[in-house]
Amino acid sequence: MALQSFIEVKPDSHFPIQNLPYGVFMPEPGSPARPGVAIGDYVLDLSEIAKAGLFNGPILTGSDCFLKPNLNKLLAMGRPAWKEARATLQKLLSSTEAALRDNASLRQKSLVSMGKVEMVLPIAIGDYTDFFSSMHHAKNCGTIFRGPQNPIPANWFHLPIAYHGRASSIVISGTDIVRPRGQGAPSGNSPPTFGPSQKLDFELEMAAIVGPGNELGKTVDVNEAADHIFGVLLMNDWSARDIQAWEYVPLGPFLGKSFGTTISPWIVTLDALEPFACDAPKQDPHPFPYLAEKISKNYDISLEVQIKPAGQQDSCVVTRSNFKNLYWTLTQQVAHHTINGCNLRPGDLLGTGTISGPEPDSLGCLLELTWNGQKPLSLNGASRKFLEDGDEVTFTGCCKGNGYNVGFGMCSGKIVPSPSL
């Protein structure tokens, strides 16, 4: 029988004792932020557990990593510390362990109803990198922008393409997204356009959180790269397709992306995901030795995108995809990122790129779903080419275990109008 917690966890919960994802929260508005793990409908306050002396393993005893307003110090400590924390917390929360279960005072202090807390960014993000690792997304975008002849760039199968993203505008799930203004491409002999984006889009992504970094000038071996990844979360890389299409030659996306990127509050650890590991796609051509892994892993994570159109009560599912649709693995992304000596730091965010699958209902953005606005979607009778003001987009992600889920919760954001200039 599966491990059980003394805390009631509903069968469809994303957060059983097998998961224990990490976040940072404020128990009430204005109180200091502190780390927690999700368990059922509760958040376990790790600062209280640390103050009670219950992180008593050899690495974490006396550490202040759970007294910080972000997870960066824990991230820097590496996998042995993470494994110790997980073992400690799984034991503490289990139905057979009395230390917390039978201590009413500590339960009162450390278990907070999830509905009452305010989640904040769990990490201080030094650099944010976004990859482009779904072949289906690369093929569809190439076809839309450059036509059906060789839609996938020649380099794509040789290296995990990526660009540097904007770290300052990464926000936590639930933050409104202001529709960006910008220039769009001229049509014919007209001048370029200017105004609120007319092609505002979501991008269904996940992102890896970097643990220990590497020194500038040194590389990370692809077979050791997993030790540099703490966990994974959901990410919406909001995109203004009209701004992006006009600005991106020759230096890539800039203002079309930098107005906001939403991440989910809970980081699911690689240890929690391990039961859901699956083979990564076979790669042809065979990658260079620095990208060739002894074991090449993906994870079977079901992903879903819902849109609640402005003024409506109900959401529509517009996409069902899966993390395993990625061609390049997280570990290959880390190895590639550092092959030139670039240093990663704890808390860096590595986006996967839009996770589109092969089926028409598994495409990870409106650009693909509506084929750049040519085929509007019908949402409870409302028609959408791109997002309108008031639309709310929610991602969920979940691994289905034997009698339990390991889930990611939600990553959500609502579009609000551009302010007047």
Add this chain to the structure above:
Amino acid sequence: MALQSFIEVKPDSHFPIQNLPYGVFMPEPGSPARPGVAIGDYVLDLSEIAKAGLFNGPILTGSDCFLKPNLNKLLAMGRPAWKEARATLQKLLSSTEAALRDNASLRQKSLVSMGKVEMVLPIAIGDYTDFFSSMHHAKNCGTIFRGPQNPIPANWFHLPIAYHGRASSIVISGTDIVRPRGQGAPSGNSPPTFGPSQKLDFELEMAAIVGPGNELGKTVDVNEAADHIFGVLLMNDWSARDIQAWEYVPLGPFLGKSFGTTISPWIVTLDALEPFACDAPKQDPHPFPYLAEKISKNYDISLEVQIKPAGQQDSCVVTRSNFKNLYWTLTQQVAHHTINGCNLRPGDLLGTGTISGPEPDSLGCLLELTWNGQKPLSLNGASRKFLEDGDEVTFTGCCKGNGYNVGFGMCSGKIVPSPSL
């Protein structure tokens, strides 16, 4: 007669009392870093001046901004604080003021020989953005990579193109640069190449340091953008042209740039640069209103690049350019960066892009100077298409005033070999 300091400043010094650029230094190895200004051959330790109570204006009295290991707090305080600090320091260092001049104990504590200190990064850099604002550079790169037909992309004259750079690998002048490894483009039917970059290049840039930022979702008006810029420094955006050429389609530069970016230690304030302001180039087509400035300013800053080839004692000047060669101004860059609501934060770094002039000896990188390796340079008899291991590249920048300079010092780095894998 020009303002003079009681500290001797040689006529060719970059650091007279008219300049007073800000940096962060360690008086001896391992001692805590603290802010300073350069004056002649000395660094004035601002933590000692603050502790002595000599920042006694209405804004800075009691502030701990000079007791920090970086300038970010001072940057966030904005122009009124910067003006007060400058007035205080110019008075304190002037030949007619006794407070420091006649206080041997305070002089002993606060004035450190520049030759003895170790300069460190002056700011904690949240995000680094690199623009592409020299028309000559854009034209030359376009011609080299895409041919002489329409070498400048259609968007270039409508907006200051930029990309997000890597913040983690920004290093202070004097730090060795490890030659990056990476993939290069296939030729014919061969597979792509892999190994240490064969086309390692410098890029002559300057960068603006952001002061007060803007809230996410809000824009900065172009006519108020100067209040968001603290000052300017020299920057070498090292580039591996072979890696860049293969990876950059369609998302822009990534590993071809992220292995290292060198900045000079001293930030010259806009106030110190004001006497060297000059008209920016006339822009045709006329820019959109959000980019149209009442006063459009450049600065007359002479720039020089020297290379000391491996194994030689002497450096060769390879380029003489000028900041005023930029088409898009710093203030237009800030306005464009925020027009979509992207938030800037104190300490963000905005690179200008390579500053090439119109003449053959004013080109800002080897890609242009050697026309992608087709026309090697002769350096004291050594021939160079691109940089070799052991080559040292040094930038200097200086404004020539009436009887004094306002200079930037040096931005320098030496290439060291790729380590074995």
